[in-house]
Amino acid sequence: MTDVLAAESAxxxxxxxxxxxxxxxxxxxxxxxxxxxxxxxxxxDYYAAGRSITGQQNGLAIAGDYLSAASFLGIAxxxxxxxxDGFLYSIGFLVAWLVALLLVAELxxxxxxxxxxxxxxxxxxxxPVRTAAAISTLAVSLFYLLAQMAGAGGLVALLLxxxxxxxxxxxxxxxxxxxxxxxxxxxxxxxxxxQVIKATLLIAGAGVMTIWVLAQYGFNLSALLGxxxxxxxxxxxxxxxxYGLSDTTRLDFISLALALVLGTAGLPHxxxxxxxxxxxxxxxxSVVWAIWLIGIFYLFSLVIGYGAGALVGAERxxxxxGAVNSAAPLLxxxxxxxxxxxxxxxxxxxxxxxxxxxxxxxxxxxxxxxVYASVIKKGDVPPNGEVRVARITAVVIGGVAILLGIFxxxxxxxxxxxVALAFAVAASANLPTILYTLFWKRFTTQGALWSIYGGLIxxxxxxxxxxxxxxxxxxxxxxxxxxxxxxxxxxxxxxxLSFLLGWLGTVLTKERPNEEKWAELEVRALTGIGAEKAVxx
Amino acid sequence: xxxxxxxxxxxxxxxxxxxxxxxFAELRARFRRFAFPMTVAFLAWYLLYVLLSTYAPDxxxxxxxxxxxxxxxxxxxxxxxxxAITHLYVAHANRRTDPIADEMRERLEAHxxxxxxxxxxxxxxxxxxxxxxxxxx
Numbered sequence: 001m002t003d004v005l006a007a008e009s010a011x012x013x014x015x016x017x018x019x020x021x022x023x024x025x026x027x028x029x030x031x032x033x034x035x036x037x038x039x040x041x042x043x044x045d046y047y048a049a050g051r052s053i054t055g056q057q058n059g060l061a062i063a064g065d066y067l068s069a070a071s072f073l074g075i076a077x078x079x080x081x082x083x084x085d086g087f088l089y090s091i092g093f094l095v096a097w098l099v100a101l102l103l104v105a106e107l108x109x110x111x112x113x114x115x116x117x118x119x120x121x122x123x124x125x126x127x128p129v130r131t132a133a134a135i136s137t138l139a140v141s142l143f144y145l146l147a148q149m150a151g152a153g154g155l156v157a158l159l160l161x162x163x164x165x166x167x168x169x170x171x172x173x174x175x176x177x178x179x180x181x182x183x184x185x186x187x188x189x190x191x192x193x194x195q196v197i198k199a200t201l202l203i204a205g206a207g208v209m210t211i212w213v214l215a216q217y218g219f220n221l222s223a224l225l226g227x228x229x230x231x232x233x234x235x236x237x238x239x240x241x242x243y244g245l246s247d248t249t250r251l252d253f254i255s256l257a258l259a260l261v262l263g264t265a266g267l268p269h270x271x272x273x274x275x276x277x278x279x280x281x282x283x284x285x286s287v288v289w290a291i292w293l294i295g296i297f298y299l300f301s302l303v304i305g306y307g308a309g310a311l312v313g314a315e316r317x318x319x320x321x322g323a324v325n326s327a328a329p330l331l332x333x334x335x336x337x338x339x340x341x342x343x344x345x346x347x348x349x350x351x352x353x354x355x356x357x358x359x360x361x362x363x364x365x366x367x368x369x370x371v372y373a374s375v376i377k378k379g380d381v382p383p384n385g386e387v388r389v390a391r392i393t394a395v396v397i398g399g400v401a402i403l404l405g406i407f408x409x410x411x412x413x414x415x416x417x418x419v420a421l422a423f424a425v426a427a428s429a430n431l432p433t434i435l436y437t438l439f440w441k442r443f444t445t446q447g448a449l450w451s452i453y454g455g456l457i458x459x460x461x462x463x464x465x466x467x468x469x470x471x472x473x474x475x476x477x478x479x480x481x482x483x484x485x486x487x488x489x490x491x492x493x494x495x496x497l498s499f500l501l502g503w504l505g506t507v508l509t510k511e512r513p514n515e516e517k518w519a520e521l522e523v524r525a526l527t528g529i530g531a532e533k534a535v536x537x
Numbered sequence: 538x539x540x541x542x543x544x545x546x547x548x549x550x551x552x553x554x555x556x557x558x559x560x561f562a563e564l565r566a567r568f569r570r571f572a573f574p575m576t577v578a579f580l581a582w583y584l585l586y587v588l589l590s591t592y593a594p595d596x597x598x599x600x601x602x603x604x605x606x607x608x609x610x611x612x613x614x615x616x617x618x619x620x621a622i623t624h625l626y627v628a629h630a631n632r633r634t635d636p637i638a639d640e641m642r643e644r645l646e647a648h649x650x651x652x653x654x655x656x657x658x659x660x661x662x663x664x665x666x667x668x669x670x671x672x673x674x
Binding site: 084087088091092094095097098099101102103220221222223225226229237238239240243244250253254257261281284287288291292295298299515516519520522523524526527528529530 | 547549552553555556561564565568571572575576579580583584586587588590591592594595597598602603604605606608609612615616619620622623626627630634635638641642645646
């Protein structure tokens with residue numbers, strides 16, 4: 001794999017320029033991170049940016065967290081090559097936000113302090129439920145990290161002109177080290193500002209490319225679609241190019257669609273962003289901003305994808321290093337030459353850096369707050385002990401991410417697809433328990449544990465025995481075959497199973513639901529009384 | 538947002554009283570009457586779209602004008618409906634649920650739901666009268 005990359009490392013553009021633009025982004029964000037770190041005193045500062053982020057800023061930061069490399073590179077590439085089927089991804093990613101807006105965001109903001117487990121364990125026995133929630137948080141974050149690091153790998157060969165296993169590994173280590181630095185020094189406040197800057201750059205960059213592409217077709221969508229169909233085939237305009245091959249792929253697509261729409265509201269790093277704002281109303285504002293920004297961005301990526309299909313052509317994209325993921329950078333080069341490519345490349349790298357930082361802080365907060373402070377120390381933690389543990393955990397997770405990244409580079413995994421798996425885990429392990437906790441009075445500890453562990457084990461287990469891991473040419477281990485589960489995405493089975501287990505675990509226990517805690521949860525969730533306030537500095 | 542109210546934490550009994558109050562029932566009903574049917578509606582519309590894309594590709598490939606086909610229009614329709622539902626939800630929250638939530642929050646901060654508040658007896662059965670008092674405004 002690496003040898004092939006090295007052999008045809010037809011780097012496009014000026015690597016020096018790409019590196020310079022990326023370097024500028026790093027310097028600016030580092031400066032901001034340093035400034036932000038001056039205010040990092042308490043746990044609320046470190047985990048939740050002192051709850052002083054405005055709704056609008058948080059909306060941008062959510063968009064920054066959500067529009068990962070998978071969204072930018074993966075979706076545009078999928079549309080360029082498979083046409084319509086790539087578009088379906090973006091629709092699932094967007095509609096999913098309505099679940100977060102209508103059912104989850106404000107209620108979670110009102111009841112929790114720092115992590116998803118704060119809500120899930122609210123009415124339950126703290127130790128077991130917190131542990132379960134922390135484990136599923138780590139699982140989702142690691143899947144997501146793997147996806148981001150895989151994306152970084154593909155980009156390296158194409159954009160920075162480095163090739164060969166060692167050089168690519170060095171780049172991954174560098175990205176990982178920078179990310180650890182942002183998280184250690186800046187905490188949530190620094191990470192938030194990195195997200196805000198990145199989202200602004202990403203959406204602006206995509207907007208420029210969209211207008212540029214549309215201008216070539218007289219601002220006529222029909223002409224653009226016609227152009228894509230002419231260069232590719234008519235198949236790019238109709239559904240089914242990727243998923244319409246057989247009954248199994250069709251079922252696989254429905255499974256994927258389900259995971260996408262139910263996954264977002266269970267992503268721990270997205271949920272954690274709601275705690276950075278001062279009120280539930282600001283949480284609502286931030287989701288509204290996020291929906292508009294993300295929606296507009298996906299409309300851009302529709303144009304960019306078909307534009308790449310029409311102006312670059314599926315064959316050239318597939319042949320480039322980075323394959324599908326190189327569609328957007330190649331289009332940028334086609335349109336604006338080395339300068340636009342440099343900007344888009346810098347933005348893509350910033351994207352990976354920012355998302356990885358967001359994931360790391362979430363995973364480390366979950367470990368420090370839920371496992372260390374609440375379960376191991378039973379709440380008896382010296383001042384700043386929790387934040388110290390969170391920082392150590394961030395370094396460990398950063399190290400794991402670097403190792404995963406090097407592994408992902410070797411395996412050449414598809415990013416949008418990996419992100420979809422992270423969504424499946426989130427939808428299976430987290431969402432059922434979140435909804436039951438918020439809306440079902442009878443829900444008990446046993447129900448929560450069955451649902452979290454059942455969903456998590458079913459989801460990860462089915463992935464292990466799916467064609468993703470073994471038995472197909474595109475598998476991680478193509479040489480062996482232990483795949484008995486036919487679908488590449490397990491959501492269709494694991495999500496309903498998790499809902500069922502949550503219900504079953506609840507009705508099969510003699511444990512009485514804690515009515516006092518239920519009253520407190522419901523009143524707090526809907527009225528916002530007792531919600532954590534902004535930190536005064 | 539008045540910090541002094543946090544000096545005394547709310548008791549479990551106050552939460553129970555607040556939860557049992559008619560204004561809270563109204564708040565919960567207003568929230569759920571909007572959020573639940575709307576969730577069912579947008580999920581159904583999304584699944585319909587997914588199923589059409591999966592099992593009726595020929596229908597989705599029908600050209601409507603130029604090269605724009607039914608599939609592209611329905612896909613864009615998902616964007617429009619998402620933006621529209623977002624807007625409707627914000628309007629609903631601002632008009633229908635926020636006023637009750639704001640008022641209840643103020644009263645909770647003033648410990649208005651505490652048993653025996655405002656000259657009432659501490660006897661448990663007087664919780665009812667506290668609640669009645671609450672409904673007047």
